[in-house]
Amino acid sequence: MSKPPANGESQGSSTRPYLIRALHDWCTDNGFTPYVAVFVDRGVQVPLEYVKNSEIVLNIGFEATSGLRLGNDTIEFKARFGGVAREIVVPIDHVVAIYARENGQGMAFPAPHADGGEQQPMPIEPRTDASRGLRLASSDDVPNASATGPRLLTGEPGAAGEPAPPEPPATPGGGRPSLKRVK
Numbered sequence: 001m002s003k004p005p006a007n008g009e010s011q012g013s014s015t016r017p018y019l020i021r022a023l024h025d026w027c028t029d030n031g032f033t034p035y036v037a038v039f040v041d042r043g044v045q046v047p048l049e050y051v052k053n054s055e056i057v058l059n060i061g062f063e064a065t066s067g068l069r070l071g072n073d074t075i076e077f078k079a080r081f082g083g084v085a086r087e088i089v090v091p092i093d094h095v096v097a098i099y100a101r102e103n104g105q106g107m108a109f110p111a112p113h114a115d116g117g118e119q120q121p122m123p124i125e126p127r128t129d130a131s132r133g134l135r136l137a138s139s140d141d142v143p144n145a146s147a148t149g150p151r152l153l154t155g156e157p158g159a160a161g162e163p164a165p166p167e168p169p170a171t172p173g174g175g176r177p178s179l180k181r182v183k
Contacts, residue, residue, distance in 0.1 A: 016092050016109055017072045023098045023106055024060060024070060032100035033061045036075070038090050039111045045089035047081045055096070058088065 027034035036058050038044060040051045050056050065077040075090040099106025
């Protein structure tokens with residue numbers, strides 16, 4: 001049982017780990033491949049050669065991981081990158097999205113700031129261009145956008161026949177969903 005916040009407000013614990021587990025279960029139950037987009041800094045243990053623009057996308061499906069643990073504080077597992085087994089540790093607050101590779105459906109979360117706080121969340125909307133991925137839209141792009149809470153991802157289907165090893169985000173023009181920050 002966790003203690004209530006010191007300021008007297010009864011906020012409870014973060015919903016992020018529960019939503020991540022729920023969407024992981026949904027992906028698994030429906031035969032989809034769960035991917036997480038992760039903000040990478042010194043607190044994240046991932047293969048740095050796969051990090052691009054301080055982000056990495058990881059396949060957290062049971063077929064791609066060993067010893068997967070979706071905890072309240074961290075996501076931990078072992079996975080192969082280029083044939084080499086690596087230990088992966090991702091703090092929950094560094095997960096910026098979880099989505100199904102095959103159709104892009106999922107949820108995005110605020111990214112952490114360098115000072116330990118969180119950035120304002122941004123709505124996710126499907127792309128209409130040829131890259132067929134997802135993009136993070138600024139709140140100016142979406143009428144009546146709320147500045148709090150996670151956002152649902154909806155996307156166009158990607159190529160479902162692709163192999164599922166953990167890889168960096170797809171480049172524009174590829175068939176897989178990807179996330180792009182628009183400032």
